[in-house]
Amino acid sequence: MAGRKLFIKTYGCQMNVYDSERMAEALAPEGYTPVETPDEADLILLNTCHIREKAAEKVYSDIGRLRPLKAGRPGLRIAVTGCVAQAEGEEILRRAPAVDLVVGPQSYHRLPALLREGGRAVATDFPAEDKFDHLPRSRARSAPAAFLTVQEGCDKFCAFCVVPYTRGAETSRPADRVLREAQDLVARGAREITLLGQNVNAYHGAGSDGADWSLARLIRALARIDGLARIRYTTSHPCDMADDLIAAHGEVDRLMPYLHLPVQSGSDRILRAMNRRHTAADYLRLVERLRAARPDLMLSSDFIVGFPGETEADFEATLALVEAVGFGMAFSFRYSPRPGTPAFERPEVPQEVADDRLQRLQALLTRQQRAAQAAMVGRELEVLFEKPGRLPGQMAGKTGYLHAVHAQAPGLAPGAIRRVRITAAGPNSLAGELVAA
Numbered sequence: 001m002a003g004r005k006l007f008i009k010t011y012g013c014q015m016n017v018y019d020s021e022r023m024a025e026a027l028a029p030e031g032y033t034p035v036e037t038p039d040e041a042d043l044i045l046l047n048t049c050h051i052r053e054k055a056a057e058k059v060y061s062d063i064g065r066l067r068p069l070k071a072g073r074p075g076l077r078i079a080v081t082g083c084v085a086q087a088e089g090e091e092i093l094r095r096a097p098a099v100d101l102v103v104g105p106q107s108y109h110r111l112p113a114l115l116r117e118g119g120r121a122v123a124t125d126f127p128a129e130d131k132f133d134h135l136p137r138s139r140a141r142s143a144p145a146a147f148l149t150v151q152e153g154c155d156k157f158c159a160f161c162v163v164p165y166t167r168g169a170e171t172s173r174p175a176d177r178v179l180r181e182a183q184d185l186v187a188r189g190a191r192e193i194t195l196l197g198q199n200v201n202a203y204h205g206a207g208s209d210g211a212d213w214s215l216a217r218l219i220r221a222l223a224r225i226d227g228l229a230r231i232r233y234t235t236s237h238p239c240d241m242a243d244d245l246i247a248a249h250g251e252v253d254r255l256m257p258y259l260h261l262p263v264q265s266g267s268d269r270i271l272r273a274m275n276r277r278h279t280a281a282d283y284l285r286l287v288e289r290l291r292a293a294r295p296d297l298m299l300s301s302d303f304i305v306g307f308p309g310e311t312e313a314d315f316e317a318t319l320a321l322v323e324a325v326g327f328g329m330a331f332s333f334r335y336s337p338r339p340g341t342p343a344f345e346r347p348e349v350p351q352e353v354a355d356d357r358l359q360r361l362q363a364l365l366t367r368q369q370r371a372a373q374a375a376m377v378g379r380e381l382e383v384l385f386e387k388p389g390r391l392p393g394q395m396a397g398k399t400g401y402l403h404a405v406h407a408q409a410p411g412l413a414p415g416a417i418r419r420v421r422i423t424a425a426g427p428n429s430l431a432g433e434l435v436a437a
């Protein structure tokens, strides 16, 4: 029973990172301890992502690479979990004989029982019970910056996106459970918590008072937890940016001045074709209201270029929106047709056209990102230090704007928050020096 080794590879979004940690905790009572490489593992979990074709195909090539390992170690078991597991189910067992278990994101609390039963199995139903109620509590020390899933699933059905199918309908965890988990994380060393949800600002969890709590109300309650210095949340949909949440950005000090607010496109025609349910002007108005509440708010976003039907004029509208907003950071992707989504069958923009647009967009976004980093030089900012840096005596952490910072801080413990004067901006991080208290 004891002494079994568990290797987890995590693909995709932050919720998968959170889920991987929960799965490791669920398997600890079974005698599994995490290891850093697959070579000596008794159990390998591939916690997968289905968002783009490349992500999903990578899983199969990784399984291919594990096959010889399995041939040499008959006791080794391989499980595919996460969104590819949910989307492809049985197909994975057919296509990859090395795989023993296929477990969807809503069923991972069943992993210990499935492993005990032995054999090959698929668990991809959306069970009525809440997986979070079936997971053991961790006693391990938390990282200074922790994740906490509060909402899962999506009812938005953007025409390009697999998430409503892989994660299911929107559900919110009850507020008291979230508060308890947050208190527990803080007791175990967390100073910052990022609330996670596929559509986190659609959160409406049952409160202990019988009322439905909004995300803003949850954030205000979290802000009263002693020792919790920083709160963030991600990812949000523009249509669910409620008035009380916008107000919270101006009123709750512990809510960090950084918001990831995907817009996808700046063209109303394309936004409509994507079923995004808002216009470019709606988005700009929203940004204006957020900045009125919190003038130093740093915005980041996601973009898709080459969505079916996108013309040069549509693309230029995206560039214009980026110019108008000024993002601190952004992710941009070439459209990837996903089976089962409404846009799958639509005629595609030629690849070289899409690639050219992606490059132009990324050049503009990189310029904005560099400018935002350069604007930090000379400022004094609070930094949450998370881990040792690369050089002796150096510590690495993050500002409230989510910029990585490194500074000489010999002897400083992870989890410390210090004032830092930013002295230089590099491509990936800022350099700074501690300000004497």
Ligand code: SAH
Pocket: 051, 052, 160, 161, 162, 163, 197, 198, 199, 235, 236, 237, 262, 264, 302, 303, 304, 333, 334, 335, 336, 337, 338
């Ligand atoms: N729930 C979030 C994020 C979903 S996935 C949201 O609503 O924004 C993260 C990002 O991946 C999306 O914002 C989108 O930009 C990108 N994405 C999703 N499906 C895609 C596809 N089929 N092709 C390319 N990019 C995609």
Ligand code: SF4
Pocket: 154, 155, 156, 157, 158, 161, 162, 163, 164, 198, 199, 237
């Ligand atoms: Fe996907 Fe759209 Fe839902 Fe985001 S809001 S998860 S992009 S369907």
Ligand code: F3S
Pocket: 011, 012, 013, 014, 015, 016, 048, 049, 050, 051, 082, 083, 162, 163, 166, 167, 198
């Ligand atoms: Fe990928 Fe699933 Fe997250 S598809 S982005 S792992 S919700």
